[in-house]
Amino acid sequence: MKTDEKKIDDELFEKRESAVKTLLSTIPTENPEREGLLETPARVAKMYNELFSGYSMNPHEILSKQFDASNWKGVDSCDEDGYGCNMNGIVIVKDISFYSQCEHHMVPFFGKVHIAYMPKDKVVGLSKMARLVECFARRLQIQERFTNQIADSLYKELDAKGVMVIVKATHMCMVMRGVKNQTAETVTNAFRGDFATDRDARKEAQYLMSL
Numbered sequence: 536m537k538t539d540e541k542k543i544d545d546e547l548f549e550k551r552e553s554a555v556k557t558l559l560s561t562i563p564t565e566n567p568e569r570e571g572l573l574e575t576p577a578r579v580a581k582m583y584n585e586l587f588s589g590y591s592m593n594p595h596e597i598l599s600k601q602f603d604a605s606n607w608k609g610v611d612s613c614d615e616d617g618y619g620c621n622m623n624g625i626v627i628v629k630d631i632s633f634y635s636q637c638e639h640h641m642v643p644f645f646g647k648v649h650i651a652y653m654p655k656d657k658v659v660g661l662s663k664m665a666r667l668v669e670c671f672a673r674r675l676q677i678q679e680r681f682t683n684q685i686a687d688s689l690y691k692e693l694d695a696k697g698v699m700v701i702v703k704a705t706h707m708c709m710v711m712r713g714v715k716n717q718t719a720e721t722v723t724n725a726f727r728g729d730f731a732t733d734r735d736a737r738k739e740a741q742y743l744m745s746l
Contacts, residue, residue, distance in 0.1 A: 548581075552576040555580065585673075586673060589673030590674055594671070594684075595692060597666045597670055598659055598663055598688065598692040599692075600659065601657040601693065602660075604658045605656040625653055625736075626658065627740065627744060628650050628661055628665070629647075629744050630647050632645075633646065633648055635681060636674075636675055637675075637706060638676060642712075644676075644706040644707060644708070646702060647702070648700065648701070650668075650689070650698075650699070651697075651700075651740040652695045652697065652699070653696040653729055653730070654695060655695055657693050671685055678721055681702065682701075682702045682723040682725045685725070686699070687725075690728060696728050697726075697733070698727040698728060698730060699725070699726050699730040700725045701744065702722070702724070703721070705720055706719075
């Protein structure tokens with residue numbers, strides 16, 4: 536790491552530590568200098584590197600390694616690398632777990648993402664779906680934007696015929712505070728291309744996701 540980059544990182548780390556210590560000092564009867572809290576500001580500052588690592592991830596780079604599917608049309612079986620499966624159909628990766636931070640209260644929301652896309656000429660490795668989810672989840676977020684960012688990136692980068700993204704999540708800002716509802720879940724979706732215009736294609740993808 537370059538000296539200037541290291542200096543900037545150290546400065547940010549110190550700012551985080553100081554901010555957390557100040558916040559702790561505002562909690563009635565708490566003392567940031569007591570033994571149990573002495574290292575808390577540093578722990579939180581370090582944790583933020585992981586929780587918000589998505590800002591340093593680039594969706595274009597994640598989806599840049601693509602595989603030519605133009606000559607796979609009609610192929611019913613996968614090759615040894617797991618690509619080329621039913622290229623006339625729909626590729627689905629479901630139950631991708633994620634954790635994110637609500638930008639309104641900075642507490643977690645978490646759940647699962649289901650992704651379906653209809654390839655045109657390009658496909659990507661299945662693990663890239665999980666990487667893309669992580670890229671947008673590890674930021675200050677709202678679920679609606681998170682859902683659309685995933686859909687837009689896939690639709691644009693793969694030039695897919697259609698993309699569908701469904702997100703189901705539990706928001707701790709509803710569980711821990713406010714209405715304090717322990718069972719409420721939020722479901723959002725985004726449709727692009729054929730999935731937005733072709734009801735039958737959308738129904739087929741939704742059925743496959745339910746299996």
